[in-house]
Amino acid sequence: MAKSTTQYVCTECGWSGAKWFGRCPQCGEWGTIEEFHEARISGISKTGASNRAASIDVSQAATPITEVGSDQVARIATGFEEFDRVLGGGIVPGSVVLIAGEPGIGKSTLLLESAGRIAARENHTVLYISGEESQAQIRMRATRVDAVQPRLLLASTTDLGAAIALIEQEKPSLVVVDSAQTISSADVDGITGGSSQVREVASALIDASKTLNIPTFLVGHVTKDGSIAGPRTLEHLVDVVCQFEGDSQTALRMLRAVKNRFGPTDEVGCFDMSGDGIEEVRDPAGLFLSPDEHAMEGTCITFTVDGHRSLPIEVQALVTNSVLPAPRRATNGVDTNRLAMLVAVLYRHGRIPLLSNDLYVSTMAGATAREPACDLAVVAALASAATHCPISRTVCAIGEISLTGQVRPVPRLQQRIDEAARLGFSTAVIAKQRRGSRELNARKMKLLEVSSIKDALNALGLSRTHAIPTTQPPRQPI
Template identity: 40%
Template structure:
């Protein structure tokens, strides 16, 4: 094989040099050169060889034969939901999350279930923990890991060599930041090391149809550590979220080539590991013994699943020149916009009030359907007026004070009716053509109409 050469590429202008410099000699930017690998082809033919070693041919797109992707169940229905129905052969899944959130626990439970269900021997590769630590975790979780094979290794060439010998259907690498290649001289966890190691694992997965899980570290800002290209190379990116003070964990799909994005899986951390929550609406609603102001229930939608979530607001007189606007689980800039709409089109002034908004249960709302619920909860707290406990609302609020429709309104209403809610305030465009049994629906077109309705 041809010798692989090390080069340094500028991340600003793309210039390449074979010696590291603190400053790029072309664009004069500082600290922008990263180590890359140049591999000369062995022959002229190898330049035009396809990804799996076959020569590529041009064909008509509508002539390409398509077939249903066979799915392998992970043994955890919530994980299957987030993945789009299960694992696909040759797929690479990247899981990121805060330290101690439960990434290793989830994957150890997954390989245990897969080993029993598929009658195969998954390969668990750990670069951060010793075999004794992994074994102790399996015993603590009371898992049957008799079919799981364990390897403690951080060199990518050795990992692929062992995988070629063992031929596992499922492989876990915990974590990608600890893996390195001998081709590069930089330390493990660097941009070049992570990118090259991940590229070799992706290539191995596609050529052998092995299903691979990669564990990724996150930065203090919550983003996956390493180069952004890491998320582009893999097929699926999952984020494991949760509050350290809460036992509930949320698994969210950010990218999925084999299913829908923004799907949500909910787990509870117990002494026996992660337990699936099949009815997440029950945990995101706090049933008060008596009605309180500033609380209202909305129906959000994560992927294909409608969920009931409680929105809480606290409005108090501000004693500072700049009143506070604090949100937990909601975009803070959107709160400022909604307060301006409430002032202009609702006649409610909050410029001298501190406003705090919280989404109960640690879930984060990314859709605009929460606008109406946020405004009504703020109004309830400001006026100290208790809203009906059997009331549910959803709808987007525009800058002109109009109530705009949201997707899948009928599914949201059915979910609310299933949980015993008797009244609903929704946008007029979301009013169903046929009545839904057990729930009275009020349709509104303007913000002032919604305020009068409550």
């Protein structure tokens, strides 16, 4: 016999309890505790449980791992090589993939364009279920991204029962549900998008996907702090969790695998958002580097590692005399606190005083230089701007800087050097390698090993003799 119990669940983090709170005791958010009723099955006698256990077929209870087949599963290509690599080689039949991201970042566009490319092949039908848009609105977007295909089926519904019935009726090669927070079940109490509804919708869709061996893509909303909306169990239930990230002011989009049962979790795919849809960027070097091939003061190039991919980043710095009591520090793509530390180290150990100057440090195309391996490039760009000495475009700087002025080695240095050699760089300023470490393959590059920030500035040809004056000019009368 089923008994109805009352529980209180936080819509932000999924906390549940028997008492209502104005503030969630787990995540600290206010006004997120909601009441819902969940049916629970009454206690089962031990005799009934033992009888059922005895009736289970022994051949289905457990199998030695040596007797389990290891046949390769035929994956479905999405039409984007970057997308396939993040998924581990393509879509696994029967898998459930959650794509999360901020509003307007391009989640629906990416999945609709992928659905159109899959439906364009023979013997592949894709069912696109939307709880946010009508069929006419989806058709308009599909026309814009060139995803109109006869085997791409559109459905607009917010009822879970209707969605499951469509999946069982059509039995497509792929199902896209946009989004999981807009679908609701009439059998569960709670508002649409609440913890109980999202949990029920995810469980039903996962059960249908596993039973019919149909892969399913779920679009997930995010909260104001960037986490996936709904209970935390949603991320545990699905097979793959991908975060679609990007800056709304730039066209660059990054797809990261946070969880992947069928591949690595540190893969990153690069995409370019345009008016005609999303295009994959197989070589992002052209996005992160300026097209000017001439050396310019205040710029330095470094290489960061994101997943299995090494990306070039151009750090630009501008140093000017300050007329303010507190000098200005403006950054874009660089951590402000890290910049303050590097400026102090540059003054103490590099003898280039910039404490009283206005400093502006930025990266290109929305790239981020927050990895410690970018420290040497940030310092080199500041020193280049201060001394008016440009750094050659064929020279890169890779290294972490400590408070003592030492240049420390960074992980995956060989991967960074390989990418620099592929892009045509001739010289790399790196940290002096430790004794016993694996010998680096220079790849026809000249490796300049330095142990301190002073040695690094000398190797880059930066001298403080041409540094801009740090004294403030006299103030003009108002």
